[in-house]
Amino acid sequence: MNTTWGKLYGIGVGPGDPRLLTLLAVEVLQTVDIVAIPKSKMERESVAWDIAKVHCPSNVRLIELEMPMTSDQQVLAKAWQDGAQTLLGQLKQGKSVAFITLGDPSLYSTYSYLLNILQEELPQECIATIPGITAMAAAAARINLPLATGDEPLLILPSTEDVAEYLDFPNLVLMKVSRRLPEMLTLLEEREKKAVLLTRLGQSGEKIRWEPKPLEFTSDKVDYLSLLLVKKDLLGRKNDESESNN
Numbered sequence: 685m686n687t688t689w690g691k692l693y694g695i696g697v698g699p700g701d702p703r704l705l706t707l708l709a710v711e712v713l714q715t716v717d718i719v720a721i722p723k724s725k726m727e728r729e730s731v732a733w734d735i736a737k738v739h740c741p742s743n744v745r746l747i748e749l750e751m752p753m754t755s756d757q758q759v760l761a762k763a764w765q766d767g768a769q770t771l772l773g774q775l776k777q778g779k780s781v782a783f784i785t786l787g788d789p790s791l792y793s794t795y796s797y798l799l800n801i802l803q804e805e806l807p808q809e810c811i812a813t814i815p816g817i818t819a820m821a822a823a824a825a826r827i828n829l830p831l832a833t834g835d836e837p838l839l840i841l842p843s844t845e846d847v848a849e850y851l852d853f854p855n856l857v858l859m860k861v862s863r864r865l866p867e868m869l870t871l872l873e874e875r876e877k878k879a880v881l882l883t884r885l886g887q888s889g890e891k892i893r894w895e896p897k898p899l900e901f902t903s904d905k906v907d908y909l910s911l912l913l914v915k916k917d918l919l920g921r922k923n924d925e926s927e928s929n930n
């Protein structure tokens with residue numbers, strides 16, 4: 685018997701402010717049968733849901749998928765496989781499912797791994813990925829600076845030891861900085877680079893730390909939702925730190 689598949693939507697909900705979802709994302713959230721929510725631990729709140737929920741009908745069906753934050757590839761592969769099978773079960777019954785994800789679905793998102801598995805069975809026309817505003821775009825906008833201009837390159841990197849090789853790029857975005865903040869700041873200090881650390885953009889507890897302050901941070905780690913913008917032209921900018929509570 686032929687399956688009448690439901691449609692899968694991968695929806696980028698942006699970095700925090702619920703007004704930063706696209707009109708298309710909102711339209712889909714208002715009409716899908718199921719919203720699928722990735723959670724690092726079942727008992728934790730989901731930031732993506734916290735952003736998206738104002739746009740969803742109050743009685744929308746939710747499916748929570750546990751996607752642990754670990755580097756253990758076996759644990760991750762099992763979580764992706766289990767999550768994909770849960771979604772396939774619903775899609776096979778003709779249900780439409782919106783998998784929500786922070787920022788944009790194509791940038792460091794669990795959605796990519798699930799999609800990989802789902803694409804083995806789900807026809808291409810039953811998949812729609814809806815872009816979202818990335819955290820780095822929101823970061824640049826928040827401090828009224830461009831990410832890059834003219835012929836300049838822009839490099840986006842997770843915060844690993846490899847960063848040292850790339851510090852001479854004029855525009856760098858260092859993602860997933862939290863546990864490696866001291867290491868990153870030491871590197872920046874050694875190479876006399878200036879940076880802005882942006883945490884929880886558009887969410888409660890938002891913080892912005894301008895140069896030269898980031899180099900004086902003493903905390904071992906910052907919130908997971910933090911990134912560093914490293915730019916050659918930060919020198920001479922006025923320090924403009926802020927903390928806000930949205």
Ligand SMILES: C[S@@+](CC[C@H](N)C(=O)[O-])C[C@H]1O[C@@H](n2cnc3c(N)ncnc32)[C@H](O)[C@@H]1O
Pocket residue numbers: 699700785786787788789790791792793817818819820858859860861862882883884885886887908909910911
């Ligand atoms: C798994 S990646 C997700 C990136 C996301 N898909 C995007 O398009 O921005 C998580 C990293 O994104 C950055 N990030 C996401 N949301 C953020 C926010 N509201 N404020 C600051 N950084 C954020 C942080 O570097 C965090 O470690």
